[in-house]
Every structure is written in C-alpha cells, then in structure tokens.
Amino acid sequence: MKILQKRNLPRFILQWGVIAFLLFLGAKAFFVKEFAPNFEAYCPFGGLQAISSYLLNNSLACSMTTIQIAMGIMLIIGIVLFSKLFCAYICPIGTISEWLGSIGDKFKIRVKITGLADKILRSLKYILLFITFYFTLDSNELFCKKYDPFFAIASGFSLDVVWYYAILSITIVVIGSIIFRLFWCKYLCPLGAISNIIKFTWFFAAVLLIYVILLKAGIQLSYVWPLGIAAIGGYILEIWGEKVNFFPVAKITRNESSCTNCQLCSRKCPQVIDVAKMRVVTAADCNLCGECLEVCPEKETLLINKKSGLKWLPPTAAIVLFILGLVLSSNWELPTIDQRWGTAEEIEKGAVFTQSGISAIKCFGSSMAFAAQMKQVKGVYGVATFVSTHKVKVYYDPAILNDVKLQAELFTPQKSEIRALTDGHQSVKMVSCLLDNFFDPSDFTNLSLLLKEKTDALGVESEFSCPVTVRIYLPGNSTLNENSLKEILETKVLSVTTEGKTSKQSLSFKLASQLTFKSIGLKDYKYKMFDAYENSFNGKSNYREAILDTMVVPSDHKTYNLNAVSYFVSHLSNDNGIVGFQSAMDSTSQIYFNIIYVDSLTNRDIIFKNMNNDSLTINYEGGEVGKVINKFKF
Ligand code: SF4
Ligand code: SF4
16 A cells, blocks of 8 residues: 555654664774774663663773763653653664564564464563663673674674674564564563653552652662563553553544544554554554654544644654764863762862873773872872773872972882983983973873984983973983974974884974973983883792792893883793793993892703893784794894
C-alpha cells in the first residue's frame, strides 16, 4: 500500500544524517592518521553511567567525559518531556535495525514475538542493564564498551572491546533486526531499559528519593539495592503495560470519533504498537517517532496531546537538546576528583588556588597521585582536578600557604641534555632568564625541542621562581647573541619533524627579564647536568650484603641522558647474577658505574663482555624485548 511508504521526513533526515556523519568521521580517521574521533563521547548511556559513578564515588574515570554527562542529562529531560527521542531520532543502532527490518519485511521473513515469549525476552535488557551498571560502578570504568555493537565497530574493536561479546551483539543486531524487527532495541538494549525506567518517572523518582533519604539517615545501603529495584520494577511496569502516567508529557492521542479504524497507524508503527486500539499511547515502546502521525489519512485524528501542528516538536526537541548538551558541556566541567580532607571549619575559612595547563593531570590515576602528593603539604585541605582542561584547584589555609608557595609545590624543576659534549668543547656559556607562560613539564619539553631545533645549545634547566628561571647552556664558542636568542625564545610556532612526520606546536613563552650570559667551566656544567641513577633488581634484597660484590667501572660516555643509562641497566639485568646498579660522579667530574653482583652467579669477565656488546637487549614494561645500539664502551 503506497500510503504505508510515507515517512516522517525530518526523522529520516536526522537518522541518516547521524549515520552519514559517523561514516565521514570513520573515513577521515582512516585516511588522516592523526585524526582519532571519540565515538563514545556523545553517548548518553555512557553519560548516565558516568553520572551514577560520580554521585557514588565523587570521581570520574578517564573514559567518562563531561560531554557524556551533559548528554545523559539531556536524555533524562528528553524522556520526561517527550519520550525516548534518542532511540527514535539519533541512535545509529536503531536506524540500522529499522533498515534491516525493512529488508526482512521485503522478503516476508518477519516473525512476530508475542505473548509469554515476548514478556520473558523483555527481561533480558533489564538484566543487562543491572550487569552493566553494577560493573561500571564497581570498577569506575564504562563496562558497556565491552559488548556495545556500535562502539566495537566505530572503534575498530579497540582494546576496551571483548571481541566475542561484541561479535555476539553485532550478530544479534543484524539477525534479530531482519527476522524479528528491532530485536536488540526491544529485548537487549540496556539504554532502552534505563530509558523505560526514566519514562516511569514517578517510580524512578521514588526509588532515587528513598535511596537518598536512607543514605542521609546514615543507613549505608549498597547501590545494588536501588539498581536491582529499578531494574525489576522497570521490567514489571513494562510487561504490566502501565496505563496511566503523566510522563512523558507529550504523547500520541487518537480521536475516536474521527478515526475510521483503517489500521494504517498500527501497521506503520516500527514498534508494532496497536495504535488503532488506543486512545492515548502509553506503551513503553513508543518513542514518539511520529511515523503513525504521518500515515493517518484522517485530519485531526492522530495527534500529539490532542493538539494539531505539533508533529515537528519531537525532532526539533531532539536537535535542541543535543545542542543544549554541547553548550552545557563547553561551559561546565565536572571535576575528575574532588577530595577534601580538612574539617568543615578549615575548608570554610580556607582559600582556593587554581592553576591551569598542568599536563600531568590527564586521568583519574594521575589526579589521585596529585591528591596524594598534596596531602603531604601542610595547610592543604583538599584538591579538585579537571582533566579536560588540565586544571587543578587546591583548597588551602591562607595562614600557612599562599599562591606562590603552592605554585612552588606544583612546580617540577627539570634539566635536560640537548646535545652530548664532544672533545671539541672546552667551556660552556650559561644564559639565564625569567620566562613568562612557562610552568608545566610540557613547557620544558617544548623549550628543549625549540632549542634543539634552532640553536646549538648543549642543555637547559628550569628552577622555580615567579616567573620561572630558565638556564640555557651553550658551547663556549657559540655565536648565538642576545637578540637572536630572544627572538628564538619568543617563537610562536614550533615545527618538529619526527620519523618523517612534521607536527606544529603553538608556543607563548615571553621573556620577563634580560638574558644574562656567564662563562662556566666544563666541570661545573657536568655537575649541573649529571643525575645519579640507582636501581635494584633480580631480587637484590634476598641476598646478604656479605655475598654481594661491586664492580666499579669508569665511564667515558659523554651523555648525561638518564634514558641511555636506564637502557644500559636493563641490558645488564638480563644477567641474573647482577642485582644492582648505581652511577656517581667524583670531584674531577668523572662518572663511575657501580655494578653490584652475586659472585657465585656471575663474574667480572662475563659482566665486562656484556657491557661491551654491540647492542643492548632492553626489557620493556609489558614483557616486550627490544634492541638498541650500545653507545657505552669500556
Ligand atoms: S506509536 Fe507512533 S510515535 Fe509511538 S512508536 Fe509507534 S509510530 Fe512511533
Ligand atoms: S488513527 Fe488514523 S491511521 Fe489509525 S486507525 Fe484511526 S484513522 Fe487509521
């Protein structure tokens, strides 16, 4: 019948627009190696899990973003006002499932699941919802990534995906859609389950409210209880077929006096709801897709809330809520952790210090490490971290600390060798200055790269002051003058080429003082650059001091790069008899390596031979083994 082919055009455009956009992102990621879209960032289901995790643990895992949370909030608003708009207008699995269902219809292989089988199968999505939320809240990581068919395909089966779960869900989506139509959505999708629970708004609000009241009353009830009650209650309400519910506010209504009972609406409904038999569509499956409105041939018969001209409302609301989610997330960021360990009075009287651009704050783990570090500082009563903007807030006692002291606590002094000394170097010029817009270790890395690219500098170091003090070490015979170095330090864009690829980095360093040049001896430079290295391995603590021997070897290696030394030590550790290593510099700036070994397990000849191998065998974290050229000769 031709009329059944009529479609809700705005919905069609939105659904396939989302698919086209995702395909575009996928194609771009395939052709542009640096482009890595986060397909899960806008998932409201991830947002609902993140909101729950945040409320319970007062922290956000790295995989949970403010955008997801904003989308989760918009999903709840959308469901309460307009029903499951995400399912109807945006979800790519829903769109593909509907399309596959139309193939099944074409070949007339659709099987309708009804009666008890339908009722039993509907429980599966609530069980999956319980499992997903339980493991997400337990581990503070998004459990749905393990089996989500969309995430598995979009991420190209990333490491978060358990491939056999994902293959199973993709198979169910494809076969289930063709044979049964919307099988995944109706029976398995945990987002569908939580959306239905929110749709039963009074029940959802009552469960939440009772849980919060019990917690406030000091009854420590596990989240398993409200989660379990919500899942079981949602299932019962769904199969019971709730007849009266004020929410969602917008509903499909049928005017019985003008309806001719042609059945077109029932036949068109993708959710197989018998619209022609209802006065108000209260079925949990209705997502206000508007397809039934499109096919009804009678004027003013099938409407939204008995009002004509509201057909456009659901797709418009879906777009507006999505945009509102984006606006909300760009103007607001939830802290990844927000911890206070001071008393209420201390925090009340305290001050807040904010520092942005700390690149080390990049996930939940680094945030917790930062909190642990700040707990050691007297006068600090709490911290909050914001990983998207690499920002930290520190709650402190102004009688003990001030902003400058806190900056000093946050600052990491660094030194780095840019080029190894050669025999041609007789002396070193030390150039000192104060640099504005320089604080974070990533600023130090960028400065080192800049100096390597544009100068003949040997090394650089930073020291805390306001602004930060930077010392650059040039060869004694360097011709770099004050003006040229000033211009280089204030470079705006740094281009770095690594492995044939060029990347650009914006810089904003600003000189806050004159450059002062001073000549220093080679010995002083070596002292400044040298970092002692010490490591124990192969169960050193199991051996008594008496059976350990030390082989002292002078090193004529010209570099102070700790990586080079750590590679060398990793190579030595392949000999089980070697159990420790230390490097030291004597008063003549000669570097010595002290190799500690068990003489019943190895001997000096074997150690010396290993030290002079042409290549070093490196043991990386995770068990990988690699080889690098041995730059040490003894
Ligand atoms: S009843 Fe109408 S609006 Fe609801 S799902 Fe069916 S076709 Fe869509
Ligand atoms: S509501 Fe419209 S489409 Fe549905 S049975 Fe009545 S006249 Fe037909």
